[in-house]
Amino acid sequence: MPAEFNQAFAGTLLGRGDQDLLEHLANPAQAKRLNVYRNNVARGAIEALRAAYPAVNRIAGANFFSPMARQYWLDHPPTDAPLFLYGKGFDQHVATYEPARSLPYLPTIARLDRAWLEAHHAADTPALNPSDVTGMDPESLPELRPGLTASVQLLTLHHSAHAAWLANRQEAAAEDMQIGESAEHVLVWRHRGTVQSASIPVQHFDFLTRIARGDSLGSAMEDANDGGIDPSQFFSHGLTSGLFAANRQSETL
Amino acid sequence: MTELPDSAGLALKPEHFRQALETPAEGMWLEVHPENYMAPGGPRLSWLDAFAEKFPISLHGVGMSLGGMDAPDPQHLDRWAQLIDRYKPAAISEHLAWTSHQGTHFNDLLPVPATRAALSRFVEHVNIMQDRLGRQVLIENPSIYVALKSEMSEVEFLRETVARTGCGLLLDVNNVHVSCHNLGLDAIAYLDAFPHHAIGEIHIAGHEEDTALGGELLIDTHSAPIVESVWSLLDYTLALTGPRPVLIERDTNIPTFETLLTDHVRAQGYIDAARVREAAHAS
Numbered sequence: 001m002p003a004e005f006n007q008a009f010a011g012t013l014l015g016r017g018d019q020d021l022l023e024h025l026a027n028p029a030q031a032k033r034l035n036v037y038r039n040n041v042a043r044g045a046i047e048a049l050r051a052a053y054p055a056v057n058r059i060a061g062a063n064f065f066s067p068m069a070r071q072y073w074l075d076h077p078p079t080d081a082p083l084f085l086y087g088k089g090f091d092q093h094v095a096t097y098e099p100a101r102s103l104p105y106l107p108t109i110a111r112l113d114r115a116w117l118e119a120h121h122a123a124d125t126p127a128l129n130p131s132d133v134t135g136m137d138p139e140s141l142p143e144l145r146p147g148l149t150a151s152v153q154l155l156t157l158h159h160s161a162h163a164a165w166l167a168n169r170q171e172a173a174a175e176d177m178q179i180g181e182s183a184e185h186v187l188v189w190r191h192r193g194t195v196q197s198a199s200i201p202v203q204h205f206d207f208l209t210r211i212a213r214g215d216s217l218g219s220a221m222e223d224a225n226d227g228g229i230d231p232s233q234f235f236s237h238g239l240t241s242g243l244f245a246a247n248r249q250s251e252t253l
Numbered sequence: 254m255t256e257l258p259d260s261a262g263l264a265l266k267p268e269h270f271r272q273a274l275e276t277p278a279e280g281m282w283l284e285v286h287p288e289n290y291m292a293p294g295g296p297r298l299s300w301l302d303a304f305a306e307k308f309p310i311s312l313h314g315v316g317m318s319l320g321g322m323d324a325p326d327p328q329h330l331d332r333w334a335q336l337i338d339r340y341k342p343a344a345i346s347e348h349l350a351w352t353s354h355q356g357t358h359f360n361d362l363l364p365v366p367a368t369r370a371a372l373s374r375f376v377e378h379v380n381i382m383q384d385r386l387g388r389q390v391l392i393e394n395p396s397i398y399v400a401l402k403s404e405m406s407e408v409e410f411l412r413e414t415v416a417r418t419g420c421g422l423l424l425d426v427n428n429v430h431v432s433c434h435n436l437g438l439d440a441i442a443y444l445d446a447f448p449h450h451a452i453g454e455i456h457i458a459g460h461e462e463d464t465a466l467g468g469e470l471l472i473d474t475h476s477a478p479i480v481e482s483v484w485s486l487l488d489y490t491l492a493l494t495g496p497r498p499v500l501i502e503r504d505t506n507i508p509t510f511e512t513l514l515t516d517h518v519r520a521q522g523y524i525d526a527a528r529v530r531e532a533a534h535a536s
Contacts, residue, residue, distance in 0.1 A: 030400060121295045124298075
């Protein structure tokens with residue numbers, strides 16, 4: 001019966017044995033060939049994860065990465081046909097994967113790789129341009145609630161690993177792994193088709209967090225001023241970097 | 254049958270985006286897996302916009318799981334529809350295979366037993382896909398590694414699917430070579446029996462021997478150069494069908510774009526020869 005066939009085949013692929021599938025084979029002596037399907041399926045998932053987490057792969061090494069990814073796949077097989085966003089929560093898997101305990105910053109690296117991936121594939125939302133702002137009534141600017149463009153990712157990291165991560169995204173070997181124990185705030189976003197990232201002061205991080213949740217420019221800036229920084233320069237830098245969304249015009253409370 | 258030109262095309266890889274876009278467009282067409290473009294946004298979609306401006310595009314699905322127990326995923330069909338709307342493909346295709354079961358996706362083209370029950374289900378799923386997308390789908394014959402208990406041949410299964418759904422077929426000549434080798438069948442007999450009138454597209458690719466079992470088992474890896482016997486089968490096929498769109502597939506161990514263009518020129522030569530033969534036959 002086909003129902004049993006697919007069920008039995010799925011079991012074989014997930015490492016639950018061939019016994020149920022054997023009766024569906026024309027020649028049970030070919031059972032060893034089922035390894036082809038098993039290997040293809042496992043390798044497909046592992047390689048998708050390797051492509052999604054290149055810095056983790058580079059830092060941990062390919063031989064370390066493969067069994068770690070294989071275990072993630074067994075625990076969380078893909079639930080959708082497109083694989084390019086497969087691996088959500090891989091950082092948590094890394095954090096609890098016993099052999100990775102000696103690399104406590106590895107989950108942080110995984111979070112950065114994931115942020116890069118999500119920024120890369122995020123929707124193409126139009127950005128607010130500097131000319132949009134200069135054309136605006138200065139009185140209404142504080143009322144603007146621009147929000148952030150869809151690709152913007154704001155991360156608070158447990159380790160200051162941004163520079164090390166960035167170096168390990170490159171082809172050149174990064175020998176000098178400078179990873180600090182202190183927290184770090186990182187911004188990852190896509191601008192003109194290319195993913196960018198920056199380590200930013202906590203005040204800028206808080207400012208962007210407020211804009212992201214829909215606060216007005218005026219109130220976010222006021223808070224930043226209270227925090228002892230002048231956010232207007234950061235705002236104008238963010239404008240030229242395409243951080244702010246163009247689709248949310250000024251709304252009053 | 255499709256709007257693809259009867260010429261040679263290439264499977265498009267991100268590694269070759271820039272060079273492919275600068276290729277002279279004469280007769281060239283490109284094929285992609287739609288699953289790789291089902292993102293909310295990003296540069297890959299913009300690249301495909303640029304390609305679709307210049308070349309006929311074929312969307313070749315690997316994730317619909319038409320041969321599975323579960324009906325096609327409506328969300329996946331919606332994403333297909335969005336891509337068709339955006340890129341206006343000249344052809345769309347899927348496989349005689351299954352890739353998911355009860356929500357778990359295996360992302361491999363898994364074999365379908367050629368039974369009457371599996372055929373009814375497959376026909377139903379192809380109909381759902383064609384109805385939702387409002388156009389004909391080409392169905393590709395798979396590479397098979399293990400013989401399953403069956404009630405008919407693969408060719409009969411495909412012929413019956415064509416008759417009951419009005420779908421077209423995508424004949425993968427390398428898969429014929431690989432499957433026939435693995436199952437002890439005759440590739441020429443397979444090609445002779447294949448419903449030639451339904452072939453809307455042809456694929457050729459490279460394969461490798463299984464690392465564990467050696468020459469007993471060939472694997473459709475798309476990672477190696479196309480072997481001479483597959484080129485011969487292509488020539489044989491085109492003699493049966495007349496000129497058809499022929500795609501060069503290479504998915505891993507990707508060579509330079511120039512190397513792929515060499516294969517492209519060679520495939521075009523076989524198509525041209527088929528055209529000459531057809532003209533000679535007609536006159």
